Amino acid sequence: MxxxxxxxxxxxxxxxxxxxxxxxxxxxxxxxxxxxxxxxxxxxxxxxxxxxxxxxxxxxxxxxxxxxxxxxxxxxxxxxxxxxxxxxxxxxxxxxxxxxxxxxxxxxxxxxxMGSPLLKWEEIPLAERMDTRGIDLKIGPIDAPYLQLPGAVNMGNPHIIFFVPELDKIDVKAVGSLCEWHPLFPQ
CATH class of the missing domain: 3.10.310.10 (Diaminopimelate Epimerase; Chain A, domain 1)
Structure with a gap:
């Protein structure tokens, strides 16, 4: 085929x-x-x-x-x-x-x-009620997380958004995998 x-x-x-x-x-x-x-x-x-x-x-x-x-x-x-x-x-x-x-x-x-984003926690969906503009989530070592306080949105699939000053210093694939399987994101 x-x-x-x-x-x-x-x-x-x-x-x-x-x-x-x-x-x-x-x-x-x-x-x-x-x-x-x-x-x-x-x-x-x-x-x-x-x-x-x-x-x-x-x-x-x-x-x-x-x-x-x-x-x-x-x-x-x-x-x-x-x-x-x-x-x-x-x-x-x-x-x-x-x-x-x-x-x-x-x-x-x-x-x-893509139309209007879905921004409510239950529309994204997230596992629990929270303000999707600043999620209490840290990625990286416990004592020195390099990514934190992302926002979340659904544009047909759940998305998490970290604002970073220098994207080239972030291992996007590793971060993506950590977020993809995080219990906060049931889908």
Missing amino acids: KFWKMNGAGNSFVIFDDRKGALGLKPEQVKAIADPATGVGADQVIALESTLRGDVFMRIWNRDGSSAEACGNATRCVAWLVMEETQKDKIVVETVAGRLKADRVGPTQISVD
């Missing part, structure tokens, strides 16, 4: 065209595809499906087989594919989270309106 392997802002995607409805991916298959050791390797697996409410419907699975409602980086990749196919410069990508408008702003640059 034909697929595309694409990257957007550091996230990798395996994208299948299922607009004829024959694919029917299951979570275990997604995990196998996304596994970098035994499969293609990806952060998310995407299926393009037919829709009457936009140019394409984008179904998203995280590498663990769970579903995601939306992803900006995946939307930009999918939008580019559909724009190349249709020669349109503006399209609508439908997701579980809603309709996302995409615009071509350069030959390989796509801008997506």
